[in-house]
Amino acid sequence: MKNIITLILIFAIAISCKQSSEIKKSKDNSPIIDTLTTQIDRIKKEGKIVGFSVAMVDTIGFFYNKGFGYSDLASKKEYSTETIQYVASISKTLIGVSLMKAQEIGKLNLDDPINKHLSFEVVNPNFPNNQITIRQLAIHTSSIIDADIFWENDYILINKNHPKNTGIPKYFNEPKSGIPISKFLNQLLAINGELNNGESFSKNEPNQKFDYSNVGSILCALIIENATNMSFQEFTKKQILEPLKMKSSGWSIEEVNAKNRSTLYVTNEQRMADYKTIGFPSTGFITSSKDLGKFLSELMNGYSGKGKILSNKSYDELYKKQLVKSQLPEGATANVGIFIDYSKRGLGYNGYDAGLMAYMYFNPENLIGKVLIINTDTDYDENVSSSLDEIWELLGKFENKFD
Numbered sequence: 001m002k003n004i005i006t007l008i009l010i011f012a013i014a015i016s017c018k019q020s021s022e023i024k025k026s027k028d029n030s031p032i033i034d035t036l037t038t039q040i041d042r043i044k045k046e047g048k049i050v051g052f053s054v055a056m057v058d059t060i061g062f063f064y065n066k067g068f069g070y071s072d073l074a075s076k077k078e079y080s081t082e083t084i085q086y087v088a089s090i091s092k093t094l095i096g097v098s099l100m101k102a103q104e105i106g107k108l109n110l111d112d113p114i115n116k117h118l119s120f121e122v123v124n125p126n127f128p129n130n131q132i133t134i135r136q137l138a139i140h141t142s143s144i145i146d147a148d149i150f151w152e153n154d155y156i157l158i159n160k161n162h163p164k165n166t167g168i169p170k171y172f173n174e175p176k177s178g179i180p181i182s183k184f185l186n187q188l189l190a191i192n193g194e195l196n197n198g199e200s201f202s203k204n205e206p207n208q209k210f211d212y213s214n215v216g217s218i219l220c221a222l223i224i225e226n227a228t229n230m231s232f233q234e235f236t237k238k239q240i241l242e243p244l245k246m247k248s249s250g251w252s253i254e255e256v257n258a259k260n261r262s263t264l265y266v267t268n269e270q271r272m273a274d275y276k277t278i279g280f281p282s283t284g285f286i287t288s289s290k291d292l293g294k295f296l297s298e299l300m301n302g303y304s305g306k307g308k309i310l311s312n313k314s315y316d317e318l319y320k321k322q323l324v325k326s327q328l329p330e331g332a333t334a335n336v337g338i339f340i341d342y343s344k345r346g347l348g349y350n351g352y353d354a355g356l357m358a359y360m361y362f363n364p365e366n367l368i369g370k371v372l373i374i375n376t377d378t379d380y381d382e383n384v385s386s387s388l389d390e391i392w393e394l395l396g397k398f399e400n401k402f403d
Contacts, residue, residue, distance in 0.1 A: 051079030088351025096339030221281030264355025272355035
């Protein structure tokens with residue numbers, strides 16, 4: 001009889017715990033969502049940012065995702081969670097994951113000399129006997145830098161004719177057919193390359209100092225292509241986009257649904273000319289907050305040992321702090337993983353380019369991630385940056401309010 005009573009009590013406790021759990025899971029977040037939306041809407045009504053979208057995710061998925069303002073001001077088309085645009089240097093995080101996957105499947109090693117995987121030789125002329133490694137490219141210590149010759153050749157206008165009052169930065173080049181990144185980097189970095197004026201190489205020795213490099217990032221993508229015998233677009237589609245069901249994302253207008261693409265803006269009164277970059281792996285990923293939130297959720301799962309697209313060992317290497325104190329810029333306290341930033345915003349990356357800004361970070365303590373993508377340049381109106389920061393701070397205040 002005593003055993004029966006004990007079993008009944010255990011069963012009753014189990015039922016009570018289950019009911020308590022179900023109550024917690026069914027908590028209505030609508031008031032929190034409404035409050036957050038109202039406060040973001042207030043910032044949107046200031047009108048400095050033409051259009052933007054935000055997402056908040058955990059390791060399971062989304063608990064907030066919404067668009068604000070316009071993806072096209074002239075037609076009053078609303079910016080939504082499905083709206084796609086460039087996210088600039090956030091693109092580099094896909095290079096990082098791709099590097100780890102290529103190493104995982106035995107195609108390369110992060111500590112390989114880069115010339116092992118190139119059809120042309122790259123040597124810093126200031127240190128001709130020093131080998132540059134893939135890891136050095138990935139943590140920006142390779143001594144390959146972004147010189148003027150790079151910026152003057154990377155940006156290509158998509159159209160020859162533009163609507164009235166379109167902003168066209170001086171470094172944008174006239175439309176021309178695509179140049180493969182292999183040819184571009186050969187011209188820029190090879191010993192006899194026609195664009196190699198020596199200025200793409202630092203006077204710092206390889207692996208001596210952190211020096212942020214888009215060129216080095218693009219070179220990583222080319223190494224992935226050569227090592228895997230697949231285009232960078234194909235490799236990222238197979239290893240990242242398809243497994244995570246990022247169906248709206250890609251590396252060119254041809255790969256995505258152009259109808260959902262946002263116009264980019266210089267200010268809330270002037271649109272930016274349509275452009276693309278030759279070195280697209282570094283800055284040219286086209287995506288939405290909905291897709292980028294899926295990617296961020298996977299990155300958090302990988303950080304917590306539950307990732308799907310990389311092994312735990314690969315994720316550990318991705319997040320390992322790679323820089324020693326002597327490599328950091330003077331006064332810097334942050335660090336980097338493999339194309340991952342340790343920032344006051346959390347772990348992740350940000351991206352700035354002509355007509356846009358994007359943040360993608362997660363809090364390693366509570367595993368809550370945030371995405372913010374805007375279609376307006378931050379350089380021409382200081383109020384755009386203020387609005388951007390205000391939205392980001394607001395998301396931080398709300399990240400622990402949701403169930």
